[in-house]
Amino acid sequence: MTALLLLHTSPVHVPVFDALRDRNHPGAVLRHLVAPELLDRARTAGPESVAPALRALLAEAGAGAEAGFGAVLVTCSTIGATAESLAPALGVPVLRVDRPMAAAAVRAGTRIAVLAAVESTLAPTRELLAEEAGERPVSIRTHLVAGAWERFEEGDTAGYLARVAEAAGAVTDADVIVLAQASMAGAADLVTGTVPVLSSPAPGLAAGLAASLATRSAP
Incomplete structure (x- = not known):
């Protein structure tokens, strides 16, 4: 079963991605993290400033293939590039939704x-x-x-x-x-x-689920 961890900076995204999952990817497992404070910090101090908090949050959430999540999808465009840079440390693909x-x-x-x-x-x-x-x-x-x-x-x-x-x-x-x-x-x-x-939501979710499946299928 394909499992994907999603990080949002607003709770309004949760039902949007759940609906896309139900319509286009039935059976996929999504776990949602919502952290509005990351966008607040990025807007005042720059996107790079959220890297330590973002890495800690994803690690605490169990991001990694061993936890069942083959990839992370970050739905906030402001912090997307910062999120992508964390992939080597987390050991799984980190994708920006856009x-x-x-x-x-x-x-x-x-x-x-x-x-x-x-x-x-x-x-x-x-x-x-x-x-x-x-x-x-x-x-x-x-x-x-x-x-x-x-x-x-x-x-x-x-x-x-x-x-x-x-x-x-x-x-x-x-x-x-x-x-x-x-x-x-x-x-x-x-x-x-x-x-x-x-x-961005529909193609981003499809890419995130594909990356998760590829990670979990890798030897």
């Missing part, structure tokens, strides 16, 4: 628009897209969705997603739109524009 989305974005076209509700997410997402693009020339434009995060923090999910969808619908000069945060995924179905919109 990497498969970024790979799909650079395949979709050269003009990429990035939408985020938190400013600290913009630079890591831009760097990830550039990394996935490699030698391919791409133009990456970032947009901070005004007022969206305040609604998220107030628990106004509908208002949050509406703001994101409105911002995405206003983008016309791009080949593809990237929703930088996993919490934005629900907005993709609300966008009325013609530019394709990519979100």
